[in-house]
Amino acid sequence: MPVVLLERIPLPSLKTYTGFCVALLASALFYAHRFVTSFETDLVTNVQLFSTESEPGITNSSLPYDSYAWNMLFVMTTEAWCVWTLVNTAYCCLILLGKLIQKLVFGDLRVSEQQHLKDKFWNFLFYKFIFIFGVMNVQTMEEVVMWVAWFTILGFFHLLTQLSKDRFEYLSFSPSTPRFVHVKLLSLLMAILLSCCGLMSLCVYIGLQAGITIFAFMAAECMLLALRAFYVAVRYAIHLIDMNLEGIWENRSIYVYFTELTFELAVLSVDFAHHLHMLLWGNIFLSMASLVICMQLRYLFYEFQRRIKRHKNYRRVVKNMEARFPMATQEEIKKNSDDCAICWEKMESARKLPCGHLFHNSCLRSWLEQDTSCPTCRTTLSDRPAEDSARNVPDGHGGDADVNLQQQNNPNAQTTNHFFHFDGSRYVSWFPSFSVEVTHTQLLPRTRQSVQQTSQLDNMARQVLQVFPHMPLNLVLDDLRETRSVEFTIENILEGRLQAPLPGSLLSRNGLLVEESDEETPQVTSLITGAAAMSASSSPAELHQNFADDNQTELRRDDGPAQFSSRFSKSAIERETMLQERKNSMLEQARRRYLTNQSASGSSNIDTTAAGSETVPSSETWQQFTNDPDSSSNDTQTSSSEYLRYCRELAFQAAQRRIHEQRNA
Amino acid sequence: MAGSALKRLMAEYKQLTMNPPEGIIAGPVNEENFFEWEALIMGPEGTCFEGGVFPARLTFPPDYPLSPPKMKFTCELFHPNIYPDGRVCISILHAPGDDPMGYETSAERWSPVQSVEKILLSVVSMLAEPNDESAANVDAAKTWREDRKKFNEVAERTVRKTLGL
Numbered sequence: 001m002p003v004v005l006l007e008r009i010p011l012p013s014l015k016t017y018t019g020f021c022v023a024l025l026a027s028a029l030f031y032a033h034r035f036v037t038s039f040e041t042d043l044v045t046n047v048q049l050f051s052t053e054s055e056p057g058i059t060n061s062s063l064p065y066d067s068y069a070w071n072m073l074f075v076m077t078t079e080a081w082c083v084w085t086l087v088n089t090a091y092c093c094l095i096l097l098g099k100l101i102q103k104l105v106f107g108d109l110r111v112s113e114q115q116h117l118k119d120k121f122w123n124f125l126f127y128k129f130i131f132i133f134g135v136m137n138v139q140t141m142e143e144v145v146m147w148v149a150w151f152t153i154l155g156f157f158h159l160l161t162q163l164s165k166d167r168f169e170y171l172s173f174s175p176s177t178p179r180f181v182h183v184k185l186l187s188l189l190m191a192i193l194l195s196c197c198g199l200m201s202l203c204v205y206i207g208l209q210a211g212i213t214i215f216a217f218m219a220a221e222c223m224l225l226a227l228r229a230f231y232v233a234v235r236y237a238i239h240l241i242d243m244n245l246e247g248i249w250e251n252r253s254i255y256v257y258f259t260e261l262t263f264e265l266a267v268l269s270v271d272f273a274h275h276l277h278m279l280l281w282g283n284i285f286l287s288m289a290s291l292v293i294c295m296q297l298r299y300l301f302y303e304f305q306r307r308i309k310r311h312k313n314y315r316r317v318v319k320n321m322e323a324r325f326p327m328a329t330q331e332e333i334k335k336n337s338d339d340c341a342i343c344w345e346k347m348e349s350a351r352k353l354p355c356g357h358l359f360h361n362s363c364l365r366s367w368l369e370q371d372t373s374c375p376t377c378r379t380t381l382s383d384r385p386a387e388d389s390a391r392n393v394p395d396g397h398g399g400d401a402d403v404n405l406q407q408q409n410n411p412n413a414q415t416t417n418h419f420f421h422f423d424g425s426r427y428v429s430w431f432p433s434f435s436v437e438v439t440h441t442q443l444l445p446r447t448r449q450s451v452q453q454t455s456q457l458d459n460m461a462r463q464v465l466q467v468f469p470h471m472p473l474n475l476v477l478d479d480l481r482e483t484r485s486v487e488f489t490i491e492n493i494l495e496g497r498l499q500a501p502l503p504g505s506l507l508s509r510n511g512l513l514v515e516e517s518d519e520e521t522p523q524v525t526s527l528i529t530g531a532a533a534m535s536a537s538s539s540p541a542e543l544h545q546n547f548a549d550d551n552q553t554e555l556r557r558d559d560g561p562a563q564f565s566s567r568f569s570k571s572a573i574e575r576e577t578m579l580q581e582r583k584n585s586m587l588e589q590a591r592r593r594y595l596t597n598q599s600a601s602g603s604s605n606i607d608t609t610a611a612g613s614e615t616v617p618s619s620e621t622w623q624q625f626t627n628d629p630d631s632s633s634n635d636t637q638t639s640s641s642e643y644l645r646y647c648r649e650l651a652f653q654a655a656q657r658r659i660h661e662q663r664n665a
Numbered sequence: 666m667a668g669s670a671l672k673r674l675m676a677e678y679k680q681l682t683m684n685p686p687e688g689i690i691a692g693p694v695n696e697e698n699f700f701e702w703e704a705l706i707m708g709p710e711g712t713c714f715e716g717g718v719f720p721a722r723l724t725f726p727p728d729y730p731l732s733p734p735k736m737k738f739t740c741e742l743f744h745p746n747i748y749p750d751g752r753v754c755i756s757i758l759h760a761p762g763d764d765p766m767g768y769e770t771s772a773e774r775w776s777p778v779q780s781v782e783k784i785l786l787s788v789v790s791m792l793a794e795p796n797d798e799s800a801a802n803v804d805a806a807k808t809w810r811e812d813r814k815k816f817n818e819v820a821e822r823t824v825r826k827t828l829g830l
Binding site (some may be wrong): 657 | 668673675703707794
């Protein structure tokens with residue numbers, strides 16, 4: 001990148017540069033002054049100056065000041081090095097102006113803002129250099145100066161826009177920004193937009209003289225700048241309205257999304273057309289410049305494509321959502337009387353998922369764009385069961401738009417598969433077999449899927465059976481389909497959620513193993529077992545959720561001074577100091593407690609040994625317990641004993657955790 | 666996006682301030698940036714981390730409740746599920762899409778109904794019961810499994826360090 005190289009150039013500080021400029025300007029002025037005065041006194045006949053000076057030279061005494069100033073100006077604009085000094089001074093003034101605006105509007109810049117600014121600046125410089133010398137291929141100095149002047153002004157506004165964009169994004173992270181900061185930033189944006197209008201009229205003026213191509217080049221740049229500035233302004237306005245609005249603004253995210261979409265597409269298409277124009281018009285076809293432009297074109301094209309793809313995904317999600325999840329009725333909302341779990345705001349209208357959970361329309365949509373399960377209970381939402389399989393529109397999964405599109409366009413997609421194991425090995429061959437995901441989408445042909453499913457599941461089932469040989473295989477398999485983890489199935493068994501039926505079924509275990517792998521998983525049974533397992537696995541989560549919700553509402557009810565509740569201040573500064581105080585007091589308390597514990601030495605030692613002696617026998621008893629069924633059945637002896645021990649350890653840990661949880665409860 | 670995230674973070678902050686769970690304090694480092702929090706977590710009682718106060722940084726993404734925050738302990742913490750640089754590795758902090766360890770079910774991963782409070786509570790329980798199956802710090806996991814005494818000693822030292830003693 002050119003950026004890296006260019007950053008090494010030691011730039012003088014603004015102070016020295018300004019000093020240098022002032023000195024240069026002073027010396028130029030002094031030179032002009034000397035020139036004019038010496039001319040006036042000596043009446044040196046300069047061919048150029050003679051015609052202008054001959055007549056006013058006589059009336060010098062009557063209008064001395066006016067003529068002197070004119071003379072100065074004349075000398076300054078004709079002498080080459082004086083002209084350069086003037087140009088240099090203009091740049092210095094521009095930089096100082098920029099600095100002033102930065103001081104007034106932005107204050108100190110943050111590190112990331114500085115970095116963005118720097119990147120943007122060098123990038124701009126690089127591309128404009130290419131443009132001036134590669135595309136326009138300007139020859140005369142005058143033209144160069146004109147183009148440079150144009151791009152300087154443009155670049156100046158570009159940098160200001162970038163800065164306001166960064167600053168807006170940062171301000172949107174803060175709840176308590178003073179009003180005048182917004183006013184300043186917005187007025188800067190307005191100023192940029194107004195200047196864009198000015199630049200546009202300049203474009204038209206120059207275009208009338210220099211032709212349509214030059215006009216197109218200049219107008220495109222101008223439009224890009226205006227679009228960017230306008231985009232920031234619109235986003236800003238939306239943000240401000242949202243912040244000042246009490247309660248929730250349901251359609252906000254839609255507005256944000258569509259402004260983003262329109263502006264991004266507009267910028268990309270203008271930029272694309274601009275670059276295409278450059279490539280086609282360029283004086284030299286085969287050059288480094290055209291290569292650079294081609295690269296840029298390619299990048300813009302891919303960006304455009306990506307955006308369109310994302311929008312398609314969005315459209316599909318919205319359509320899908322509207323078709324499948326009805327709006328909740330007012331009674332349902334009232335009955336629920338809870339806030340939306342995603343944004344924690346009150347619900348006035350909501351969509352209802354098949355699992356009965358309610359969410360805001362916009363919240364649900366933005367979640368479904370990246371995942372296809374219910375946020376609360378994790379029920380897969382990707383497809384409706386059998387009866388609606390005709391119009392199968394699978395949802396986005398894991399935000400992977402590519403896969404979704406493929407899926408949608410695949411006419412061979414088979415219908416109604418209730419248990420489909422989506423595993424990582426499709427992407428990376430060495431992905432562990434554990435990472436299976438249950439969805440109802442039809443990503444793969446059925447044959448391949450069933451092979452994966454059975455081989456992986458069998459493997460996992462064997463592991464479980466080594467620990468619990470008395471469990472029937474089909475039960476374990478069903479549970480594994482849900483949990484997708486050996487550990488969790490073991491836990492389920494330990495918790496008694498999964499119980500072995502009558503001992504008769506034990507005999508048919510090996511037979512089932514073969515049967516299962518050949519089986520095409522009949523729909524009805526899989527549906528039933530799936531539902532059963534689903535309810536089993538989701539119930540604790542739901543319980544936990546309910547508990548949490550109860551907790552929340554309960555806590556919200558008592559606004560009075562509870563035991564350890566503190567006040568939530570309206571002012572940011574007070575909040576900050578209160579938080580700091582709380583932190584300090586916590587640390588202080590902890591310190592004191594630690595020291596008292598330390599002084600009563602040995603007590604902690606006793607504690608730990610007590611805990612140890614408590615757990616050790618329990619582990620032994622547990623191992624005895626697991627040994628019992630193991631010794632009764634001999635068919636698992638073939639596996640290595642080490643692995644068995646590992647699995648036991650797993651089971652033991654799970655059991656210990658359970659005991660601990662129970663004790664806590 | 667940041668607007669709704671901000672509102673939600675504000676609500677969470679309010680809740681955490683009004684009804685703080687025991688041994689947990691959390692809030693933005695600086696009100697100018699609501700997406701950068703600091704949390705203090707007390708070591709759970711009855712474990713080797715008892716008595717310690719562990720500071721951590723939480724960094725929220727602009728689309729917050731949709732994507733999980735990142736959590737990083739700013740003190741040294743020798744623990745199987747905490748990377749040597751302080752990042753916390755628990756399933757609740759992983760987005761549903763990615764799966765760094767390769768065996769979590771999506772059920773235990775991030776979802777917008779989770780909250781800072783739930784994250785911090787899971788971190789507390791992680792401190793209490795390290796999960797050496799998905800070790801982020803292999804050294805710590807090994808020590809935890811094989812040399813519990815040494816592990817406790819290290820923890821004790823950390824506790825003292827965090828208290829500034």
